[in-house]
Amino acid sequence: MADNRVPEIKSVEAPEGVEGAGFFATSLEKVVGMARANSLWPLPFATSCCGIEFMATMGSHYDISRFGSERPSFSPRQADLLMVMGTIAKKMAPIVKQVYEQMAEPRWVLAMGACACSGGIFDSYSVLQGIDRIIPVDVYVPGCPPRPEQVIDGLMRVQDLARNESMRRRNAPEYQALLESYNIK
Amino acid sequence: MTPQDAAVAPEAPVAEDPIKAQNSQVLALLTRLFGADTFTDVHEPYGLLTATTTRERIHEIIAGLQQDQELKFHFLTTMCGINYPENPSQELGMIYHLHSLTKNIRLRLKIFFPVADPVVPTLTDLYNTANWMEREAYDFYGVIFTGHPNLIRILNVEDMDYFPMRKQYPVEDGTREDKTDLFFGR
Numbered sequence: 001m002a003d004n005r006v007p008e009i010k011s012v013e014a015p016e017g018v019e020g021a022g023f024f025a026t027s028l029e030k031v032v033g034m035a036r037a038n039s040l041w042p043l044p045f046a047t048s049c050c051g052i053e054f055m056a057t058m059g060s061h062y063d064i065s066r067f068g069s070e071r072p073s074f075s076p077r078q079a080d081l082l083m084v085m086g087t088i089a090k091k092m093a094p095i096v097k098q099v100y101e102q103m104a105e106p107r108w109v110l111a112m113g114a115c116a117c118s119g120g121i122f123d124s125y126s127v128l129q130g131i132d133r134i135i136p137v138d139v140y141v142p143g144c145p146p147r148p149e150q151v152i153d154g155l156m157r158v159q160d161l162a163r164n165e166s167m168r169r170r171n172a173p174e175y176q177a178l179l180e181s182y183n184i185k
Numbered sequence: 186m187t188p189q190d191a192a193v194a195p196e197a198p199v200a201e202d203p204i205k206a207q208n209s210q211v212l213a214l215l216t217r218l219f220g221a222d223t224f225t226d227v228h229e230p231y232g233l234l235t236a237t238t239t240r241e242r243i244h245e246i247i248a249g250l251q252q253d254q255e256l257k258f259h260f261l262t263t264m265c266g267i268n269y270p271e272n273p274s275q276e277l278g279m280i281y282h283l284h285s286l287t288k289n290i291r292l293r294l295k296i297f298f299p300v301a302d303p304v305v306p307t308l309t310d311l312y313n314t315a316n317w318m319e320r321e322a323y324d325f326y327g328v329i330f331t332g333h334p335n336l337i338r339i340l341n342v343e344d345m346d347y348f349p350m351r352k353q354y355p356v357e358d359g360t361r362e363d364k365t366d367l368f369f370g371r
Contacts, residue, residue, distance in 0.1 A: 091342045123357045123364065125349050126341060 012038055029167045036080065036106060037163040039068040040155070043079035045099060047086030050113035053145040054085050062148040067155055076102040081158055082135075087115040088128045100135045101184055105170045108158050111137045112151060114144040136178050204232040211290060212236075214256065219246055226295075235293040243281070243296050244306040250283060251311055256290065258283040261312040264319070266326035268300075270352050276300035277326060281308075300351070307332040325350035 015034055017026030042064075044054055057064050058072065073079035076099045088096055100109065111131050114120030117140045119129035131137060138161055141154035169175055179185075208229050215224060215236070223246070224236040238246060250258040262282040270276055275297040283292045298305065307330040308315035319330045320339040327348035330336055338345065347354055 119358065119361075123361060125354070125356060125358055127358065129358050129361055 032167050033163045033165070037159040040081045040108075040158060040162065041071055041073040041079050042069050042081045042083045042110075042155075043073050043076055043099070043103070045082060045084045045096060047088065047092065048115070050085035050116070050145045053148060054083065054112065054151060057148040057151045062152060064152065064155065067152075067159065069155065076100075077104060079103055080107060080162075081155075082107065082109045083112055084109065084116045084131050085112040087120065087122055088131055089126050090128050091126070093128050093131075093134050096131060097134045097184075106162070108138045108161060109135055110139045110141065110154050110158055112141045112154065113146055114142065117142060120144060134182065135184070136182060205229070207290065208232070208234040211256070211292065214253075218249055218253070233291055233293055235295070237295045237297070240279075240296045240298050240305050243279075243294065244308065244311075246294065247281065247283065247308060248311055250292070256285050257287050258285045258290075258292065260284040260286050261308065261314050261318075262291070264308070264315060264322065266322040266328050266350065268326060268351050269297075270300075272297070274299040277303050277328060279305055279322065279328060303328045305330055309333055324348075327351065 012034060014024070015026050015030035017024055017030070044051065046052075046054055056062060069081075076082075080103075082100055082103060084096060100107070109131075111117045115122060115127070116131050117137075119127050121144070123129070128134070139154045139157045141150050143150055146154075166172065211234055212224075212227065219242070223238055223242060226235075226237040228235055247258075247261075250256060260283070262284045264279060264281045267278040267280060268276060269278065277300050278295055278297040281294045281296075283294070284290070285292075296305070303326070305328055307319060309319065309330075309332065316334070317339065319328075319333050320336060322328045323330065323333075323336050324338045324341050325348060337343075341349065349356070
């Protein structure tokens, strides 16, 4: 070996805690939040052009795998993050809702692009004017279509949510009321 | 081309447009098969022979064109509905595009009928592709095709209770409250 440089490996920083010789103590919530945030498995619900942009995000150049989202889950039961990308027609709305209902807690939703956020340019009798009419949305990514950088930014905001929220979000009364308002059991 | 040539150009014999010649042949054949008073409003926009007929005769005409040994209109390219609310008792229409694959001839036929009585004979016994297109026309315009085997909505949600492409209905979503006409020049 000509040079003894250590390769620069980026890893997740340890959460706040008490360090000492041979031990490290922190709260369980922080550890679980760290684990959840760095292994978000997205379920790409891609219907149109934004789906193509997401494929670019998954490609080697933008590389969504860096965030632990290596495996896009095409089964809702193993997914943490529902990414709705593209126009959702009113005929498609029940299917989106069914996919959301089949996801296990903890689950987050990212609406990508103008159509998923608000119906976009399709202010039409056949298009759902934003997926937040049928399911709760955590992060909105604006743009038509958003660049891969914006998708990554949205994903990092979902990571912030996952890292910092309570482990028992599902049991919080606010969350129960929110799901109740969407008629989701 | 010099200016002198341009001056004499109109006197030179003009070669006849082959599309026009073909269209006049097809039209002559149509009038011979179905009678001259069957077709009204015959014109050729962009070289596409277009004629208007009546819904009573449309099935017979298209069946005749399909079985005709000379023209062989074996392909129904398109059929679609249209709505002109300003034409009394002719509000709805159906437009048929036929294509003869062997002769490479295209033909467009139109029929118009009142919105209160939107009943048209089906073409599913002639062309299989008419099945899908007629369901679409029923879905968006409410045209009833007598004899269609399965006339139900195909593209819109099943519980829709109106025909969205009729111009009496707004195209926009009725539940939006955040849009003002200020930004849309209305």
